[in-house]
Amino acid sequence: xxxxxxxxxxxxxxxxxxxxxxxxxxxxxxxxxxxxxxxxxxxxxxxxxxxxxxxxxxxxxxxxxxxxxxxxxxxxxxxxxxxxxxxxxxxxxxxxxxxxxxxxxxxxxxxxxxxxxxxxxxxxxxxxxxxxxxxxxxxxxxxxxxxxxxxxxxxxxxxxxxxxxxxxxxxxxxxxxxxxxxxxxxxxxxxxxxxxxxxxxxxxxxxxxxxxxxxxxxxxxxxxxxxxxxxxxxxxxxxxxxxxxxxxxxxxxxxxxxxxxxxxxxxxxxxxxxxxxxxxxxxxxxxxxxxxxxxxxxxxxxxxxxxxxxxxxxxxxxxxxxxxxxxxxxxxxxxxxxxxxxxxxxxxxxxxxxxxxxxxxxxxxxxxxxxxxxxxxxxxxxxxxxxxxxxxxxxxxxxxxxxxxxxxxxxxxxxxxxxxxxxxxxxxxxxxxxxxxxxxxxxxxxxxxxxxxxxxxxxxxxx
Amino acid sequence: xxxxxxxxxxxxxxxxxxxxxxxxxxxxxxxxxxxxxxxxxxxxxxxxxxxxxxxxxxxxxxxxxxxxxxxxxxxxxxxxxxxxxxxxxxxxxxxxxxxxxxxxxxxxxxxxxxxxxxxxxxxxxxxxxxxxxxxxxxxxxxxxxxxxxxxxxxxxxxxxxxxxxxxxxxxxxxxxxxxxxxxxxxxxxxxxxxxxxxxxxxxxxxxxxxxxxxxxxxxxxxxxxxxxxxxxxxxxxxxxxxxxxxxxxxxxxxxxxxxxxxxxxxxxxxxxxxxxxxxxxxxxxxxxxxxxxxxxxxxxxxxxxxxxxxxxxxxxxxxxxxxxxxxxxxxxxxxxxxxxxxxxxxxxxxxxxxxxxxxxxxxxxxxxxxxxxxxxxxxxxxxxxxxxxxxxxxxxxxxxxxxxxxxxxxxxxxxxxxxxxxxxxxxxxxxxxxxxxxxxxxxxxxxxx
Numbered sequence: 001x002x003x004x005x006x007x008x009x010x011x012x013x014x015x016x017x018x019x020x021x022x023x024x025x026x027x028x029x030x031x032x033x034x035x036x037x038x039x040x041x042x043x044x045x046x047x048x049x050x051x052x053x054x055x056x057x058x059x060x061x062x063x064x065x066x067x068x069x070x071x072x073x074x075x076x077x078x079x080x081x082x083x084x085x086x087x088x089x090x091x092x093x094x095x096x097x098x099x100x101x102x103x104x105x106x107x108x109x110x111x112x113x114x115x116x117x118x119x120x121x122x123x124x125x126x127x128x129x130x131x132x133x134x135x136x137x138x139x140x141x142x143x144x145x146x147x148x149x150x151x152x153x154x155x156x157x158x159x160x161x162x163x164x165x166x167x168x169x170x171x172x173x174x175x176x177x178x179x180x181x182x183x184x185x186x187x188x189x190x191x192x193x194x195x196x197x198x199x200x201x202x203x204x205x206x207x208x209x210x211x212x213x214x215x216x217x218x219x220x221x222x223x224x225x226x227x228x229x230x231x232x233x234x235x236x237x238x239x240x241x242x243x244x245x246x247x248x249x250x251x252x253x254x255x256x257x258x259x260x261x262x263x264x265x266x267x268x269x270x271x272x273x274x275x276x277x278x279x280x281x282x283x284x285x286x287x288x289x290x291x292x293x294x295x296x297x298x299x300x301x302x303x304x305x306x307x308x309x310x311x312x313x314x315x316x317x318x319x320x321x322x323x324x325x326x327x328x329x330x331x332x333x334x335x336x337x338x339x340x341x342x343x344x345x346x347x348x349x350x351x352x353x354x355x356x357x358x359x360x361x362x363x364x365x366x367x368x369x370x371x372x373x374x375x376x377x378x379x380x381x382x383x384x385x386x387x388x389x390x391x392x393x394x395x396x397x398x399x400x401x402x403x404x405x406x407x408x409x410x411x412x413x414x415x416x417x418x419x420x421x422x423x424x425x426x427x428x429x430x431x432x433x434x435x436x437x438x439x440x441x442x443x444x445x446x447x448x449x450x451x452x453x454x455x456x457x458x459x460x461x462x463x
Numbered sequence: 464x465x466x467x468x469x470x471x472x473x474x475x476x477x478x479x480x481x482x483x484x485x486x487x488x489x490x491x492x493x494x495x496x497x498x499x500x501x502x503x504x505x506x507x508x509x510x511x512x513x514x515x516x517x518x519x520x521x522x523x524x525x526x527x528x529x530x531x532x533x534x535x536x537x538x539x540x541x542x543x544x545x546x547x548x549x550x551x552x553x554x555x556x557x558x559x560x561x562x563x564x565x566x567x568x569x570x571x572x573x574x575x576x577x578x579x580x581x582x583x584x585x586x587x588x589x590x591x592x593x594x595x596x597x598x599x600x601x602x603x604x605x606x607x608x609x610x611x612x613x614x615x616x617x618x619x620x621x622x623x624x625x626x627x628x629x630x631x632x633x634x635x636x637x638x639x640x641x642x643x644x645x646x647x648x649x650x651x652x653x654x655x656x657x658x659x660x661x662x663x664x665x666x667x668x669x670x671x672x673x674x675x676x677x678x679x680x681x682x683x684x685x686x687x688x689x690x691x692x693x694x695x696x697x698x699x700x701x702x703x704x705x706x707x708x709x710x711x712x713x714x715x716x717x718x719x720x721x722x723x724x725x726x727x728x729x730x731x732x733x734x735x736x737x738x739x740x741x742x743x744x745x746x747x748x749x750x751x752x753x754x755x756x757x758x759x760x761x762x763x764x765x766x767x768x769x770x771x772x773x774x775x776x777x778x779x780x781x782x783x784x785x786x787x788x789x790x791x792x793x794x795x796x797x798x799x800x801x802x803x804x805x806x807x808x809x810x811x812x813x814x815x816x817x818x819x820x821x822x823x824x825x826x827x828x829x830x831x832x833x834x835x836x837x838x839x840x841x842x843x844x845x846x847x848x849x850x851x852x853x854x855x856x857x858x859x860x861x862x863x864x865x866x867x868x869x870x871x872x873x874x875x876x877x878x879x880x881x882x883x884x885x886x887x888x889x890x891x892x893x894x895x896x897x898x899x900x901x902x903x904x905x906x907x908x909x910x911x912x
Contacts, residue, residue, distance in 0.1 A: 046544060049525070
């Protein structure tokens with residue numbers, strides 16, 4: 001792989017010039033993408049990149065340099081410039097220097113498969129529905145080879161193909177519109193993109209949005225006040241898990257490093273162990289889920305990845321850690337440092353975050369809810385800086401009456417405090433599903449691939 | 464290899480049209496956390512991009528290194544792939560040059576040569592200013608950029624540019640209940656006063672000494688420049704013809720119709736003096752310009768590149784994007800002006816001052832329905848007097864507010880603006896710049912969880 005020699009050189013040089021610690025990360029990647037708008041190929045693009053990131057500690061100060069100019073003279077100049085600020089004392093946790101190489105196979109190659117044809121076929125199928133007014137489809141694939149080495153002796157090589165697709169669909173009944181965004185993705189080849197499933201979901205969701213438009217009822221403020229039971233489908237459970245449990249468990253938010261960017265957390269060094277929710281909820285972040293969009297086996301600091309229990313039966317149990325905050329907490333890193341590219345610093349990120357399933361069937365949950373609202377998917381959501389106050393607006397939602405799904409409901413909104421939200425979790429389904437997303441954090445903004453999921457979950461609110 | 468040579472090689476390879484862009488940039492991001500400098504990230508990049516067309520087929524690729532071998536590989540790759548893609552029937556080609564450009568302001572040499580120590584000095588000046596204003600904790604980013612680029616096309620365009628930027632984002636905390644964030648940005652180091660920004664931001668967080676709760680309902684809102692601008696900037700993004708065509712814009716079908724108060728004008732300006740994103744030319748070398756998007760409340764224009772303009776039988780607005788037009792700097796004007804933000808606050812009978820927002824999300828881009836979350840101090844005002852800061856930070860109970868609104872409704876109900884226009888941006892809309900005053904918006908829905 002190109003860049004390995006330069007990476008080894010830069011680490012040796014940094015040590016020689018007085019660094020307490022040095023690491024280098026090389027990325028060699030490529031990918032293609034297509035965008036169809038209203039059936040017309042709007043763009044076709046390809047990228048290829050090779051770059052190196054060097055990160056060192058000198059005088060307990062953290063410096064990062066990234067470049068696509070790998071000449072040794074450029075690297076030397078960068079190392080020599082690693083000096084010059086008064087600031088935080090940064091230390092890293094002690095970790096085992098890992099030596100590993102891993103690869104995910106693409107059975108249907110990201111290099112040769114004609115995914116554009118799949119997109120065109122899907123688009124034709126979606127366009128055949130007259131109520132679909134606008135459609136945008138995007139898709140592509142690529143491969144990223146990386147090499148990590150550090151002054152402690154770690155050497156890790158990874159070879160990961162990735163595929164992804166994104167659709168935006170707007171349906172109209174002539175007087176009103178609804179919009180749905182769908183995203184798919186995996187670590188692997190195009191065999192992971194179940195095109196017929198993607199198409200079926202687009203068609204089903206479009207038809208259901210029309211049902212909401214044509215037959216959806218709008219609840220009055222009085223009716224809304226009476227709603228106690230909300231059944232959230234896996235898509236809602238997933239976004240809620242990601243936003244209101246996963247993010248606040250990132251240690252760099254808890255300790256203030258992200259305070260001016262992606263925000264803070266309701267967790268602080270003083271309330272760790274907080275009862276976040278009911279005993280029914282256990283929440284895990286697991287990068288090792290094979291072929292998942294958030295998959296990796298070693299993080300971008302060379303630490304072996306592992307599943308992490310963040311909330312255990314309602315109690316805050318662990319944080320997402322990199323080496324810096326593992327040192328702060330006098331423990332070992334749990335392998336949560338990720339960067340979206342060689343050009344950005346690794347920061348603490350989620351991977352595949354999900355609420356553990358229970359044993360109830362969908363029908364049992366609806367029956368248990370008896371009266372309330374079932375939210376199947378969402379369009380709009382947001383959350384405050386500390387992650388303690390959130391909103392999810394149902395795109396497709398239904399009344400539950402006498403334990404059965406009833407009429408569609410327009411624009412039903414869950415707006416709740418996080419702690420109340422998760423304390424309302426009463427009954428968990430057996431139908432865990434994960435949904436794909438790109439999570440943004442940091443400055444410059446870094447988007448990393450993640451999944452977020454959960455089972456169908458009954459929330460019983462005390463109002 | 465330079466851009467002109469790449470274009471020649473592309474034409475020799477048989478493409479109908481070629482655009483080559485080369486750039487060199489050095490960017491540094493210094494992070495402030497817990498009132499100290501936390502780390503510095505420096506990026507150095509020298510690379511380019513290539514756009515080609517052949518019989519209405521278009522293809523775009525990067526050139527990771529400007530060496531002949533890599534350029535040849537990019538051209539060979541383009542030749543291979545372009546045969547396989549479908550024609551884009553509504554592609555009408557590149558703008559025909561040569562063009563005359565307005566002279567751009569020169570980049571700041573001090574930014575080009577700034578050291579880590581120099582960047583850290585900016586951070587500590589801001590921290591000191593904030594501490595002097597009563598901040599108990601300070602976070603932020605100092606960003607500096609120096610860049611050069613060269614653009615050449617097969618339609619007789621050859622242009623060079625260079626730019627510099629320094630941006631300071633500061634978030635100050637006073638105890639656990641009060642915080643404020645603001646951003647200053649300048650093309651020149653001398654245009655930034657970090658100590659003053661730190662101090663002023665801390666003073667914003669000190670505008671109330673107690674917290675309180677409000678009920679859900681309808682409130683009049685005063686938006687400071689950064690949150691107001693980050694919302695109104697969407698006007699320019701939504702005026703891009705690509706969003707209009709795909710129904711991802713509330714301006715679809717609204718040309719020449721009222722979309723804002725008759726007192727409002729909104730412009731897209733690609734080459735405004737002092738604007739961070741200013742450039743005399745767009746991505747195909749067409750001269751940038753000031754375009755009136757909304758004049759007297761009516762939507763007058765969409766944003767185009769040469770090809771989309773030809774499709775709609777109009778002129779390019781200098782907003783290429785080779786594949787799709789993109790927005791430039793937004794400039795907001797309101798005919799009804801008051802002295803400053805305090806004069807706006809005086810007009811509130813029952814209202815809220817919004818100093819920062821984030822997580823603006825749309826439930827429907829075609830209608831413009833959105834919600835957004837105030838992130839820092841939000842001041843509750845009665846009869847022109849600040850009563851308290853709305854409580855937003857409290858684990859374990861339901862606190863905080865959220866604004867639910869519609870973009871057209873918001874702009875139609877923007878009553879007046881302060882004479883405090885400044886160039887702003889915020890973390891939620893990183894890379895987007897706008898010239899925006901503080902504004903007063905009547906009748907927004909505010910919910911309290």
